[in-house]
Amino acid sequence: MGRRWQRISFGDAVFEGINHLVMLALCFITLYPIWYVLINSLNEGGDALRGGIYWWPRMFTLDNYIAVFRDNGIMLAMGVTVAKTVIGTALHVLFTAMVAYAFSRRELLGRKVYMGIGTITLFFGGGLIPTFLLFRDLGLLDTFWVYIIPVMFNFFHLLIFLAYFRDFPEGLEEAAKIDGANDLTVFYKIMLPISMPVVATIALFHGVYQWNDYFTGVIFINNNDLHPIQTFLYRIVTQAATSEIVDTTSIEKSMTMLSVKLATMVVTTLPIVVVYPFLQKYFVKGLMIGSMKG
Template sequence: MKIKSSLGSKLFDTFNVIFMLLICFCALYPIWYVLIHSLNNGFDSAQGGLYWWPRKFTWDNYKEVFRNNEIITAFFITIARTLLATAAHVLFTAMVAYAFLKKELVGRKVYMTMGLITMFFSGGLIPTFIVIKTLGMFDNFLVYIFPVMFSFFDLIIFQAFFRTIPEALEESAKIDGANNFTIFARIILPLSKAVIATILLFNGVFNWNDYFMGIIYTNNQDLHPIQTYLYKIIMTSDSAKTSLMAGSVSQTNFTSTSLQMATMIITTIPIVCIYPFLQKHFVKGMLIGSVKE
């Protein structure tokens, strides 16, 4: 027997649907706005009035992006940085988190206290810059790897998950002659796919989107990631618009702003494509430690 919904319940459901659709629109429209401008003639876009569909459709913006050798190099730097830095971060932080769970570790409480302090206080930009330059990582690709290999916040997340793994598994492995490295590699990591996917996504997005390190720690343009290159496009777009308004004539169909839009779409696509495959693990990883069994 079906239970009829009251008028108040129907109004409440309708309001929720409308409200959520409004939120979705506010979240998705900026992306759509960038997309239609990236697919429109750059000089036509500069005239304004472009809100829903491309007025003069063209692929020239994307062709120019992939024709530019500097952009291609920046993409390779970004891909290499994201893969290597994220993998190094997950592996190193997981190893430290597993080690810190061992009560027999000498100075364990001291290390944990030092780590907690770093979550709230940092040395600042200038001391960090001096350290990186002293270590020889300035204008070096390694500056994208070593400084981000460890995060105490991620260590806490790893530890919360590792505590849910039964100790009997480790004890049985030790009886069979396995050492800590073997237990970590063959038992702990395979059982930690959810938390690993969560940390991978967090740090992968950070390394892909970060432009600040490329500005501060590199002078060599061949080491600039795509986000730093995009930052340079944004900073030079005003002067390009000024020359356009002054009546400069060009045979091309793109402007610095349209190239900026196309580059933004290209840099967003990889993260959008990867996220659905990690989503099932991501939700579980976010709930780590929230429920006590």
């Protein structure tokens, strides 16, 4: 080990040291705001207003989180978020994979036309007002399905699936069809099971989107019972009074609007923050596997 370090020049050592310092600084800049929100949410609300809390809670308390979970609206919003994330992700992956499998078939009529139309959607959108009018005419406004149906398909995700499906040997499908399998059987019994890395990648992409999406609830949902947790958090952060979000009778003197906001932010972001690092490896594996095959 000593000889290895002896072979490193002074300039290389300085370069590595600077790289480590820069990366540590970037990590600190990224993580400290999260830590700041967490410690202030665990501090007594009135004391937190005095400021000066930077590293540890000065007056530790769980009253802020008790107030958050005491409100039935938060738990209902969390249920909506979990439901739309699970259902939306499952349908999105299945539908996008099916369309991608069809696009991978060279005998598909009009395949180039469909690809051209899909490519246009990567650069241009209809805009908010036409989208609102379309959802209204389809009867999606103020329904749970406004979270699911409009995003069941994504052309960029199709391209990821397509790059993977194109690398499968044609003999695999031909052998299955000789045994009597049709296209649906080949897709469900062969293509989908051996495509789990890219399936996990797309599921993570869309799952994170579904969990973090607040805009759909703000624009297309007027029924508060159908608001997801992120829209609920948006309402908390943007409103000056607590009467519509958290019952004022449940907030004691040890709590303030700011402390309840911070606790709500932690509750809404913690699940995806905990899950994301364990699934992050699928991003690289799923995105690179199509280029590495063949």
